[in-house]
Amino acid sequence: MSARPVWDILEESWTVTVGDVEAVALSRSRALAAASGWCSQPLPILVAQSIRLVVSELVTNALRHAGEAGPITVTIWLTPHKNLAVLVKDGSPEPPILSQPYDDGTAGRGLAVVAAETISWSWRAENRGGKTVSATIALPGSATARRATPASQQALTS
Ligand SMILES: Nc1ncnc2c1ncn2[C@@H]1O[C@H](COP(=O)(O)OP(=O)(O)OP(=O)(O)O)[C@@H](O)[C@H]1O
Ligand SMILES: [Mg+2]
Numbered sequence: 001m002s003a004r005p006v007w008d009i010l011e012e013s014w015t016v017t018v019g020d021v022e023a024v025a026l027s028r029s030r031a032l033a034a035a036s037g038w039c040s041q042p043l044p045i046l047v048a049q050s051i052r053l054v055v056s057e058l059v060t061n062a063l064r065h066a067g068e069a070g071p072i073t074v075t076i077w078l079t080p081h082k083n084l085a086v087l088v089k090d091g092s093p094e095p096p097i098l099s100q101p102y103d104d105g106t107a108g109r110g111l112a113v114v115a116a117e118t119i120s121w122s123w124r125a126e127n128r129g130g131k132t133v134s135a136t137i138a139l140p141g142s143a144t145a146r147r148a149t150p151a152s153q154q155a156l157t158s
């Protein structure tokens with residue numbers, strides 16, 4: 001339950017319980033607090049918002065679509081490129097399916113939000129059953145964040 005430095009890797013992990021009405025909110029704030037501590041500079045509002053959205057959507061999906069299939073574990077870690085990786089493991093073999101959300105649809109937007117807010121997202125089946133859905137968010141100062149800065153802003157800030 002605590003931040004644990006492993007060589008130069010920072011990682012934090014916790015379990016989420018089905019029926020815990022605070023699970024999503026707690027995961028959101030925990031991820032945000034860890035990322036704030038790990039990042040070498042203050043988190044911009046938009047990055048903080050991305051972290052909130054991505055953690056909310058992935059944890060909600062695990063609870064809603066795989067909640068009956070076994071334990072759910074959330075792991076966050078600072079990647080070698082200094083981005084934030086969010087991994088949510090659940091017990092269901094069913095894959096997450098990114099679809100084109102319709103304006104009048106009532107569901108199917110969560111993964112579209114995750115895709116829009118992250119450098120990349122993916123999922124993999126686990127050998128012992130279940131799967132892990134993961135997403136990587138660019139943190140300020142990382143090489144990815146610098147590359148993602150629009151050329152117009154680079155000209156202004158360099
Ligand atoms: N962890 C998961 N386990 C099993 N299926 C999943 C999981 N996450 C997503 N899915 C599948 O992928 C679909 C798309 O997920 P997405 O988050 O985009 O939409 P949603 O959860 O149905 O609705 P919304 O997120 O807009 O409330 C889901 O309807 C579900 O079929
Ligand atoms: Mg969803």
